[in-house]
Every structure is written in C-alpha cells, then in structure tokens.
Amino acid sequence: MRKKIVAGNWKMNLDYNEGLALFSEVINMVKDEATGNQQVVVCSPFIHLHSLAALAKGYANVAVGAQNAHQAEAGAYTGEISAKQVKSTGAEYVILGHSERRQYFGESNELLAKKTDTALANGLKPIFCIGETLAEREANTHFGIIKSQLEEGVFHLSAEAFGTIVLAYEPVWAIGTGVTATSAQAQEIHEFIRKEIAAKYSQEVADATTILYGGSCNAKNAAELFAQADIDGGLIGGASLKSRDFTDIVKAFN
Numbered sequence: 001m002r003k004k005i006v007a008g009n010w011k012m013n014l015d016y017n018e019g020l021a022l023f024s025e026v027i028n029m030v031k032d033e034a035t036g037n038q039q040v041v042v043c044s045p046f047i048h049l050h051s052l053a054a055l056a057k058g059y060a061n062v063a064v065g066a067q068n069a070h071q072a073e074a075g076a077y078t079g080e081i082s083a084k085q086v087k088s089t090g091a092e093y094v095i096l097g098h099s100e101r102r103q104y105f106g107e108s109n110e111l112l113a114k115k116t117d118t119a120l121a122n123g124l125k126p127i128f129c130i131g132e133t134l135a136e137r138e139a140n141t142h143f144g145i146i147k148s149q150l151e152e153g154v155f156h157l158s159a160e161a162f163g164t165i166v167l168a169y170e171p172v173w174a175i176g177t178g179v180t181a182t183s184a185q186a187q188e189i190h191e192f193i194r195k196e197i198a199a200k201y202s203q204e205v206a207d208a209t210t211i212l213y214g215g216s217c218n219a220k221n222a223a224e225l226f227a228q229a230d231i232d233g234g235l236i237g238g239a240s241l242k243s244r245d246f247t248d249i250v251k252a253f254n
C-alpha cells in the first residue's frame with residue numbers, strides 16, 4: 001500500500017525559535033493523527049533542519065525535509081547547501097522543482113534531473129514538484145507540460161530509484177492564490193501522472209508511487225481532495241504555518 005503524506009512547506013518563513021515552537025506544537029497535535037502508512041513531513045528552511053530532525057526522532061510518522069539542495073556533491077558554491085549536508089542534519093526528504101524555484105531561480109527540468117540524482121545518491125527522498133501555469137492550462141497544453149516535466153526531470157531514473165521519490169502535482173495557478181484545483185481537476189491530472197508512470201515503468205511501480213496535491217489546500221478542501229483515488233495527500237504552503245490549520249489537514253487523511 002502506497003504511503004499517504006501531508007507535507008508542509010514553510011518556504012522562507014519563521015525565524016529559528018518560531019520554527020522550533022511551531023514544530024513542537026505540530027508534533028504534539030499530529031503524533032496520534034498520522035498512523036500506519038500515513039506520514040507527516042515538515043520542510044523547513046535549512047537553519048531549522050537539525051533541531052527539527054532531533055525533535056522528530058522517536059515519532060515514526062513524523063519526518064523533516066529541506067526545500068532545496070544543490071546538484072553538485074560539494075565545492076565552491078558560496079551560499080549553497082549540498083544534499084549530503086542536508087542528509088547529515090537528520091532530514092529525510094527534500095523538495096525539488098517547486099514552481100518558485102523554477103520561476104525565480106530558473107531551475108530547468110535538466111537541472112532538476114541532476115538535483116534528483118544527487119539527492120538520491122545521498123539518501124534523501126525527493127518530493128518532486130510538477131505543474132502547469134495558468135497560461136499553459138488556458139492554452140490546453142497542461143498534459144504535455146506535465147509529461148515533459150516527468151520525462152525530463154525523473155523518468156531517467158531506474159524503477160528502483162523512482163520507487164523512492166514522491167511526486168507533487170502543484171498547478172502554479174493554485175499556489176498561494178487561494179484558488180484550489182477542484183477535486184475533479186486534480187484527480188484528472190493525478191490519474192494521468194499515474195498512467196504515465198505505468199507506461200514508463202510498470203503498473204506496480206505506478207500503484208506504489210505517492211502523488212501529492214499542492215495549491216491552496218486547506219482544512220476545508222483537504223478531505224475531498226484526499227478522497228480522490230489517485231491523490232495520496234498534500235503539499236501544503238500557507239496552511240502549514242499554523243499548527244491548528246496544518247493538523248486539521250492531517251486529520252483529513254481519515
């Protein structure tokens with residue numbers, strides 16, 4: 001049975017103490033909510049990772065992730081953080097290909113394929129984001145865009161390596177806008193993604209892949225989204241910054 005995940009993406013919010021306080025609250029509130037194959041992941045700024053990973057120890061269903069990692073193993077890249085460094089904090093996951101990285105930092109599918117390889121080589125599990133812009137949806141090119149993001153970003157992986165990644169469908173027009181994809185729109189794309197994985201690898205690999213939805217997911221719409229056959233949880237931005245809102249989304253698992 002594939003893993004169900006609710007992952008928070010704090011983005012560039014919360015100072016060190018604020019992050020620790022929020023995570024402590026989150027652990028207390030979600031520790032009995034996520035059970036079995038359900039997992040809660042908090043993707044924080046780098047400065048929090050080591051402390052959050054220490055707090056998460058002992059809670060099998062709570063893990064920590066970064067929001068980015070460099071494609072090189074190490075070297076003269078002032079200000080950057082390597083996958084090995086992220087891993088050494090105790091973090092388990094790393095978000096790659098978030099639309100804000102693609103848009104503001106020019107991250108291409110080709111670069112993201114390298115980042116994915118380096119993350120995997122260092123034992124991190126990528127949460128790999130894909131999704132179309134509003135213009136692409138309006139031009140009816142969204143299926144093609146998602147297909148090429150998969151083909152160029154992650155379909156070079158072996159079936160075994162692919163088995164360790166999590167995908168997140170995040171329509172760019174729904175991120176931070178308050179506009180959510182309808183559950184039918186999201187399910188349509190998730191089903192498409194799963195079919196593409198089955199065609200590339202196998203039905204078994206497709207059935208085992210966790211595919212999250214992200215984009216203005218909140219306590220009100222999470223249950224309906226998570227009830228869709230191919231939606232295995234969510235990647236949550238704004239609503240992950242309040243322990244009550246985030247916990248209510250985690251509760252939507254059940």
Ligand code: PEP
Pocket residue numbers: 009170174175176177178214215216217235236237238239
């Ligand atoms: C995100 O940044 O991954 C995201 C989904 O943001 P929000 O929930 O705020 O739309």
